[in-house]
Amino acid sequence: MNISFDFNLPTIIKFGEGRIKSTSKIINENIPGNRVFVVTDSGIEEAGLVMPIITKLKDSGYQVEVFDEISPNPKDIECEKGRAAIREFDADMILAVGGGSVIDTAKAIALLQSHEGPVALYEGRNKAVNEMKPIIAIPTTAGTGSEVTFSAVITDTKRKFKMSMRNTGFAPKIAIIDPETTYTLPRALTASTGMDALVHAIEAFTCTMSNAFSDVWAKEAIRYIFTYLNEAVSEGTKESRHYMMLGSVMAGIAFSRSDVAAVHCMAEAVGGLYDIPHGVANSIFLPVVTEFNTEQDPARHAEIARICGLAVAGLSDIEAAGLLVSELYKLSERIGIPKLKDLHNVNPKDFDRLAEASLINGSTPSNCRKITKSDYIDLFHKAYEL
Numbered sequence: 001m002n003i004s005f006d007f008n009l010p011t012i013i014k015f016g017e018g019r020i021k022s023t024s025k026i027i028n029e030n031i032p033g034n035r036v037f038v039v040t041d042s043g044i045e046e047a048g049l050v051m052p053i054i055t056k057l058k059d060s061g062y063q064v065e066v067f068d069e070i071s072p073n074p075k076d077i078e079c080e081k082g083r084a085a086i087r088e089f090d091a092d093m094i095l096a097v098g099g100g101s102v103i104d105t106a107k108a109i110a111l112l113q114s115h116e117g118p119v120a121l122y123e124g125r126n127k128a129v130n131e132m133k134p135i136i137a138i139p140t141t142a143g144t145g146s147e148v149t150f151s152a153v154i155t156d157t158k159r160k161f162k163m164s165m166r167n168t169g170f171a172p173k174i175a176i177i178d179p180e181t182t183y184t185l186p187r188a189l190t191a192s193t194g195m196d197a198l199v200h201a202i203e204a205f206t207c208t209m210s211n212a213f214s215d216v217w218a219k220e221a222i223r224y225i226f227t228y229l230n231e232a233v234s235e236g237t238k239e240s241r242h243y244m245m246l247g248s249v250m251a252g253i254a255f256s257r258s259d260v261a262a263v264h265c266m267a268e269a270v271g272g273l274y275d276i277p278h279g280v281a282n283s284i285f286l287p288v289v290t291e292f293n294t295e296q297d298p299a300r301h302a303e304i305a306r307i308c309g310l311a312v313a314g315l316s317d318i319e320a321a322g323l324l325v326s327e328l329y330k331l332s333e334r335i336g337i338p339k340l341k342d343l344h345n346v347n348p349k350d351f352d353r354l355a356e357a358s359l360i361n362g363s364t365p366s367n368c369r370k371i372t373k374s375d376y377i378d379l380f381h382k383a384y385e386l
Contacts, residue, residue, distance in 0.1 A: 006257075007211070007213045007257050008150075009148075009257075010173075011148045011173065011174065011175050012030065012175070013148065013175050013249065014177065015178075016178065016179075017178065017242070018178065018180060019177065020053065020138060020176055020180065021052075021056075022176075023138065023176055024053070024057050024059075024062070026174060027062075027095070027136060027174070030173065031092075031093050031136070031174070033093055034061060035062070035063045035065075035089065035093070036063070036064050036092070036095050037065050037093070038053075038054065038064055038065065038067065038095045038096075039068075039095070039096045039102055039106040040067075040068050040096070040097045040098050041098050041102055042068055044068075044102070044140055047184065049097060050097050065085065065091065067085050067109070069081055070102055071101065071275075073272075073276075073277065075154065075155045076154055076157055078105060079108040080112070080119070082105065082109035082112065083109060086109055086112075086113045091133060093133055093134045093135070093136060094109065094110050094135045095138070096138065096147075098140050099139065099141040099143065099193065100143060100144025100196075100279075101278075103137050104144075104152040104153055105152075106135055107135065107146075107170040108152050108154050108165070110133055110169075111167070111169070111170075113132070113133060114132055114133070115130055119165075123163040124165065124362070125167070125362075126167055126168075127165070127167070128165075134174075136172060136174045137175050138181065139175070139245075140182065141182060141189065142185075142190075142241070142244035142248040143192075143196040143248055143279050144197075144248070144278070144279075145197065145248050145251050145255070145256070147172055147177065148171070148172070148175055148249055149171070149252050150167060150170050150171050151164060151165065151166050151170060151256060152164075153278070155271070155272055155275075156272070159272070160273050161272040161357060162268040162271050162278075164268070177249055179242045179244075182241050183236070183241060187236075187336070189279075190232050190233050191229075191233045191336055191337060192279035192282075192283050192337065194248075194335070195282060195331075195332070195335070195337060196282045197221065197225050197251045198221075198222065198226065198229065198251070199260070199263050199282040199283070199286050200255040200260065201218045201219075201221035201222045201225060201247070201251040202218075202286070203255060203259070203260040203261045203264065204217070204221075204251065204254035204255035204257075204259070204260070205218035205222065205254070205303075206293060206301065206368045207258055207367065207368060208365070208367070208368060209366050210258045211258060213257065214257045214258040217250045217253045217254035218251065218255075218258075219303075220247075220250050221248070221250035221254060222304060222307050223247075223307050224243045224244070224246055224247030224250070225244060225251070226309075227243070227308075228240040228244050229331070232244045233336070259363050259366040260363050260366070261363055261364075261366045261367035261368065262285075262289045262292070262358070262364065262367040262371050262376075262379075263286050265361035265363055265376075266281070266354070266358050266376065266379065266383075267284075268357075269357035270354060272357065273357070276343055280338065280343075283332060284338070284340050284383055286328055286332070287329045288379050288383045288386075289379060290324065291325045292369060292371075292375070292379060293368050293369045294321035294324075295318075295369065296368050296369035297368045298317040298320075299317045301324055302315075302316075302320035302324070305321065305323055305327075306320070308324065310323050310324065311323070339386055340384045340386070341384050341386075346384070348381065348384060351377050351380040351381060355374075355376035358376045359371075359373045
């Protein structure tokens with residue numbers, strides 16, 4: 001067997017309770033310059049997470065500018081506003097404080113600071129050629145893993161399409177990962193972002209781009225997330241928040257060094273058309289796509305069932321994989337993941353268009369089972385009829 005793959009981990013990870021309080025010190029020790037462009041959103045500001053950081057930065061001699069015009073599904077027009085603001089401020093670095101939407105927007109703004117033209121010009125892989133200013137990411141949800149990935153997903157408002165950009169320059173220089181930032185996360189957001197992280201781990205492990213190194217991160221992420229997600233949603237204990245955050249960053253490392261697959265393709269399609277939050281969309285499609293994929297690779301899905309601690313002794317791989325699917329449906333129900341049919345504006349008449357958008361997504365070829373437009377249409381209908 002000829003095994004060949006690349007594995008790049010350029011981000012310095014600072015993980016632990018209270019690490020956010022040392023943000024100014026961490027930046028000072030690792031990144032030159034004194035002009036910090038803070039990217040966040042109004043909800044994070046209202047939660048009181050941003051001002052203490054800004055105060056310490058200013059006390060340490062940093063100049064700070066805040067940009068907070070960001071939607072739950074970040075849009076190209078917001079990134080363009082960010083470009084104007086960061087160029088006027090002439091930032092030395094970007095500090096992103098928030099969930100995946102905030103961190104992805106920060107990546108796009110970093111790109112636009114040093115590149116001309118609309119953000120859509122850089123859709124795809126490795127389109128950016130100029131050096132970008134360093135990004136420091138502080139995630140406030142246990143979900144996207146964007147703090148350690150090379151990717152950014154931005155909505156093209158003209159096409160109503162979520163476009164993916166990949167570039168090694170997007171990888172944050174530093175990720176300050178503090179479980180305390182999630183202590184007050186609402187139940188529904190804990191559920192959808194947690195399932196989002198589980199999607200990342202499962203797709204990283206089962207997609208055609210998986211490799212020996214990404215598998216290690218993916219399997220541990222699955223173990224932590226499946227074990228602690230329900231507790232994080234129902235009780236919000238510190239232990240469960242800690243391990244959910246750990247699982248999320250592990251999942252981010254895994255999928256960005258392998259790929260995602262059909263769950264993401266469908267989620268990004270509905271997110272682009274209906275502006276449905278990414279974590280919610282991923283959560284809805286995980287069980288139905290996993291059920292579709294088990295036929296192609298029952299062994300890998302059976303291994304996931306074992307990692308999750310399901311009662312698979314004596315079962316065949318296909319039976320164990322089926323048990324996994326059943327548990328994913330139950331988990332979605334238990335933590336309150338909404339139904340596709342209950343989401344605003346979702347219309348079966350759009351499923352052909354959504355299937356086409358899913359099919360042209362760059363991660364469709366990575367799905368472990370070959371998938372056609374007709375398959376995508378069937379999966380949208382199945383999810384809608386649940």
